[in-house]
Each structure stands twice: as C-alpha cells, then as structure tokens.
C-alpha cells in the first residue's frame with residue numbers, strides 16, 4: 001500500500017496519516033481523494049474486491065461504467081452486458097427515470113436503492129442536482145418515508161441499538177463494518193421533524209442527514225454512521241402496525257433511558273476515540289436539552305435542532321436585516337414554538353446581539369418573545385415552565401393567542417418552530433404586514449404539511465412585502481404578475497460544513513463561538529444578487545463551496561480557542577477544507 005500512496009502523492013503513509021489522521025483531520029489513507037480521475041487506485045476492502053462481489057459492493061460498483069480493462073482484471077467478463085457507458089450517461093439516465101416518478105416517495109425509494117447499489121453514482125447525482133434532489137432524500141419526503149418506513153423497508157441502513165442490547169452496546173458497534181468512523185448522527189425517534197414519535201422508523205433521519213454530510217459537506221461516506229436508539233414508541237398506530245420494525249413497547253424513560261444513553265455514549269468514545277463527532281437529532285425536548293448539557297463537556301457533541309438551526313436562522317436574520325435596513329439589535333422577535341428550535345435560535349440571537357452591543361445577554365433577551373402551546377411565555381407562568389423557557393419569561397400580562405401576541409408585541413421578525421401547520425393565519429400575516437414595511441416571516445416547521453404557512457400565503461397576505469423562508473422548500477410564487485422566490489431556512493446549510501470544520505481540525509468540543517462563526521460564514525455567502533431576489537440565503541446549488549467556507553471559519557475559530565488538535569494549523573483553511581472533501585467521481589481500478 002505504501003508504494004501506491006507514494007506514487008499517488010509522493011508522500012509516505014506516515015506522512016499522510018500524520019497529515020490527515022492523527023490529531024484529527026480527514027483520513028484518506030487509501031489515497032482515493034488524492035487520485036486524479038486518470039490515476040488508478042486500489043479498491044481496498046478486507047481483501048481486494050473482484051468479480052460478482054465487486055458488483056454487489058456499493059462502494060466499488062460502477063455498473064456499466066467498468067472499462068474493458070477493469071472487466072478483464074477483476075473477473076467481471078460476462079457479468080455485465082457488453083456496452084461501456086460513462087458515469088455522466090448513467091447519471092443522465094437515472095435523472096430521467098427519477099423525473100418519471102410522479103409519487104415523491106417512489107423517488108425516495110429509487111434514491112435509497114441507488115445508494116445501496118452504487119454509492120458514487122448516488123452522490124454524484126445528489127451533488128449535481130442538489131436543488132432538485134434535496135427535497136427527495138431530505139425534508140419533506142424523508143418525513144413520509146419515516147412514517148412508512150416499515151412498509152417500504154428493503155435493506156437495513158445504519159445501526160439499530162435497542163433496549164435488548166443493553167450491556168452489549170460496544171459489541172453492537174463493533175458489528176458495523178467500517179472502523180474509521182468520524183461522525184455519528186443519532187436519534188431516538190421521538191420527535192421526527194414535526195411528525196412526532198415515529199420510534200425506530202426515525203432511522204430515515206440519521207440516514208438522510210448523513211447523506212448530506214457527504215453530499216453537501218464532503219465527509220467520506222465510510223466515515224459516517226447513522227444510529228437509531230430504540231427504547232420503544234408511544235405511537236399507538238405504529239405499535240398496532242404489523243409492519244412496524246421496532247420494539248413493540250412503550251418508551252423507556254427515567255433511569256432505564258439514561259443508563260442506555262450513558263452506555264451508548266461511553267461505548268462510542270471507547271470504540272472511536274475522543275474526536276468522534278456525535279450529532280443528536282430529533283430527540284424530544286424533555287431529553288434533548290439534558291443530553292446536550294450532560295455530554296457537551298465530555299464528548300464532541302452538538303444538537304442539530306437546538307444549535308444547528310440556531311446558526312442557520314441567525315444567518316438568515318442577519319442577511320434579512322440588510323434588506324430591512326435595520327440593525328440586528330433593533331428587531332423585536334416573536335416565536336411560535338418554544339422548544340428546541342425556538343429557544344435554541346432565541347439564545348444564539350441574544351448571544352450575538354450581546355456580543356455586538358457588548359451588553360449582558362439578559363438585556364438582549366428582552367427583545368425576544370416566545371409563544372408555546374399555552375400562549376405567550378410570561379413571568380406569571382414561571383412556576384410551571386420547563387427550564388429552557390425560563391430565560392424568556394418576561395414581564396407581561398398573559399396572552400393566549402398568537403394573533404393577540406403579534407398585535408401586542410409588534411415583532412419585526414416572526415419565527416415558526418411549533419411543528420404545527422397553518423398557524424400563521426391570514427390575520428397573523430396581515431398583522432405583521434400592518435406593523436412592518438418588510439416583515440421577516442420564517443415558517444421553519446417540517447415537513448411541508450407542518451409549515452406554519454406557505455410561501456404563497458406569506459406573499460399574498462403581506463401584499464408581496466414579506467421576506468419569507470421556510471424549513472421545507474416551496475416552489476416560486478407569482479403575486480400580481482411579479483415572481484417571488486422564497487428561501488429554505490434549514491439546518492442543512494450549517495451542519496455539513498460545521499461538522500467538516502470540526503473533523504478536519506480535530507476539534508474536541510463544540511463551543512457557542514463555533515456556532516456563531518458558522519452562522520457568520522453562511523451569512524457572508526449571501527450576495528447582492530440573492531438580496532435583489534429577496535433571498536436571505538445563497539442557493540443550495542453552491543452548497544459545497546458554502547460548506548468549505550463554513551468549515552474553514554469554524555476551524556479557524558477552533559484554533560483560536562485552543563480547541564483544535566490537528567497541528568500544525570493548515571495555512572489556508574478554505575483550500576484545506578476543499579482538499580478534504582470527498583468527490584464522487586468514479587476511480588479507475590488497476
């Protein structure tokens with residue numbers, strides 16, 4: 001292997017491991033990413049893959065793109081029809097097939113089949129057509145896929161850890177075939193998008209998020225591990241469903257739950273080391289905040305719903321402020337929904353305002369108001385509020401309805417994080433438009449069915465004046481003959497680049513300043529051209545470049561804070577980020 005790597009890069013294995021492995025960094029010990037398209041690489045497996053097994057291995061399979069030489073050398077003759085076609089042509093054919101499906105779930109299933117069959121083609125298709133395919137492998141369609149996961153189940157993806165494995169979690173982790181894991185996305189399935197408790201069927205979410213780690217952030221697929229922790233479900237419909245794939249019992253809670261999670265967190269570190277990144281995803285808030293608080297000082301963890309969402313929304317608000325010609329500190333914010341996303345965003349906005357104005361964060365919080373299922377969060381409710389709502393319990397009389405809260409508080413920014421669809425009614429949007437020349441309205445709940453309002457509603461009810469973005473995408477809208485393109489305010493803008501930045505710098509802990517850095521990097525990517533169209537985020541079509549910028553900015557901040565362990569610090573972090581990114585082009589096999 002050493003000579004192969006030397007040929008490829010002119011460096012020894014030790015040089016490479018030193019550069020990319022020890023002390024963090026993206027490992028490329030097989031030289032796959034360094035090889036140019038015309039340089040041959042070895043298709044490493046436990047043994048050299050060949051013949052039929054090579055065709056069945058999604059990491060090496062190229063289908064009809066195997067050359068004559070490769071077919072000869074790897075015992076593929078006769079296993080493929082005679083035609084040799086390029087990856088580009090394969091991509092064209094697949095796109096045509098996908099576009100023929102009229103049912104979105106069928107597109108999702110076709111994409112999952114492709115991922116299982118030919119990994120590089122899957123990622124090439126996704127990267128080249130990200131705006132078209134993001135809604136398929138991610139929200140909204142992944143939501144429906146999770147709801148029907150048992151019925152559409154074909155081959156298992158990811159690792160399932162259930163209560164049955166208590167006491168043996170390390171053993172289960174070791175069953176996973178890849179050893180050099182760098183990022184885990186884990187859920188317990190209790191709050192899947194805005195669809196509630198989907199138990200073990202939440203697996204679609206870590207699988208989808210990790211596809212984006214690779215497609216959008218360039219983290220090697222073999223370094224990604226999706227995990228679902230199955231402690232049961234309280235979803236009666238699923239428990240009664242004969243095709244349900246999870247444990248058929250109500251959720252474990254309290255000590256039983258905490259012990260399983262503790263064993264999991266310990267086993268992950270034992271198996272993969274200190275620098276394994278663990279992303280908590282779609283846990284219910286009664287566990288999410290506690291897990292984050294418990295493990296943020298001992299593990300490299302972050303909660304995407306609380307922290308990733310906060311970074312992307314802060315970036316959107318900063319961009320929108322330019323369009324609104326206002327300072328961040330001059331806004332008044334009102335949230336519908338005071339859970340993970342709502343309070344996470346609120347806290348990061350307050351932190352940014354306090355840093356900019358050099359005022360205490362408590363002062364900055366006073367301009368931010370939240371409404372939960374019981375109404376406006378006010379100080380007279382303090383006795384019964386969950387701990388994460390307490391900082392937002394300002395002095396005010398009780399207000400039950402969102403519309404009344406909008407009229408009383410007169411926010412310039414309205415953010416929906418309730419998980420309940422159609423809650424930004426015509427009256428609510430009209431009230432926002434009555435108080436603001438350009439109201440900023442963010443309907444963040446996913447999937448589309450749970451969006452607080454549609455793009456069309458936001459533009460029509462505000463007479464074309466709203467600046468609007470949503471968690472799941474909406475098609476362009478025409479209002480009074482004028483086209484309106486809305487943005488997608490989704491943590492997918494942040495977590496792939498954020499994770500890459502942590503990994504490539506060997507960062508050992510997540511600090512709030514890293515989230516602020518990621519947010520700033522994203523906001524800086526929005527251009528005048530985007531603003532002119534009313535867009536507060538750059539389009540997803542440029543996401544790999546955006547992710548590299550985010551990764552570099554996050555890594556730079558991590559070095560500054562002394563949290564990065566990959567030394568020496570690369571001089572040009574943007575260039576380093578690009579060089580670390582997985583590219584999905586086929587490689588030639590010797």
Ligand SMILES: NC(=O)C1=CN([C@@H]2O[C@H](COP(=O)(O)OP(=O)(O)OC[C@H]3O[C@@H](n4cnc5c(N)ncnc54)[C@H](OP(=O)(O)O)[C@@H]3O)[C@@H](O)[C@H]2O)C=CC1
Nearest residue numbers: 193194337338339340341372373418419445446471490491
């Ligand atoms: N766009 C993005 O990137 C992201 C979007 N989201 C979306 O945000 C939504 C919420 O997620 P998350 O914060 O984690 O969920 P949580 O369960 O933590 O919070 C939901 C909040 O909404 C409140 N709520 C529920 N129903 C109503 C109602 N009818 N009126 C007013 N408030 C209500 C709840 O009130 P109470 O506390 O009283 O129960 C709670 O405060 C989901 O749909 C999710 O998909 C989440 C993360 C990222």
Ligand SMILES: CC(=O)C(=O)O
Nearest residue numbers: 193282305446490491
């Ligand atoms: C986007 C996301 O993370 C959510 O809706 O939960």
Ligand SMILES: [Mg+2]
Nearest residue numbers: 281282304305
């Ligand atoms: Mg989520």
